[in-house]
Amino acid sequence: MGDREEELHVLAVDDSVIERKSLERMLKKSDYKVTTAENGLRALEHLGLVEDAKQTTLEANDMKINLIITDYCMPGMTGYELLKKIKESPSLKKIPVVIMSSENIPTRIKKCLEDGAEEFMLKPLQQSDVLRLRNHVTETLVFKH
Template identity: 85%
Template sequence: MFRKKMGDRDELHVLAVDDSVIERKFLEIMLKKSHYKVTTAENGLRALEQLGLIGDENPSTMEGNDLKVNLIITDYCMPGMTGYELMKKIKESPNLKTIPVVIMSSENIPTRIKKCLEDGAEEFMLKPLQQSDVLRLRNHVP
């Protein structure tokens, strides 16, 4: 339901989640440069709203439950809800659990990386992301 079949690999839609405006804009630019359609969210709760997992007070401001993404990339360290917690909520949803989630962080903490990968993350990328990292995201979308 939340993944449409792609005839053209350039139509991939990524939900990018990061609490830093600068990091989020940088990621959006890199994704668009690699021909991804991009939707951004400033935190985990906003991402869950956009995915239709929790209600939104003003549904006219976005697509709501109609947001269809092929991949979610999220920062690990965010206030309120970590990228790990966001991934867990997505993986618990029957409608969203098949969407690949990539977690990124500027902190190289092996135990954190291992836990994220064991619990459902497709990949853990270290910031700052490079254009080659963004291109590699295509490998995670069937």
């Protein structure tokens, strides 16, 4: 009760400013609250998984991230590596992760899905792709008290 669709919070991770802004615009058009990060490390900071960050995991949970959507190809940490870190964290592993890429590589897609990604989407994302994300988010809200 009280969790309305406009309160759904997505963490969008992409090293490309243009892609990040485009994704943010599409998500906001679908009534999501959006936090963006330019790479995997910044995403982990937002989630409270980096010790250097002043934010604790408890504070990150207070942000109530309902979904993480990340680019696969990023410098420093790939979207796959980010997925692995999230799924290894007891406090974050239930958050759905969607990976997106401009490269359609079946083995990469299969590995991401096998290791916990909810979905693998090909870029450029369309508004219809963003609408499909709601299926993953609403499923996780059922588990909230």
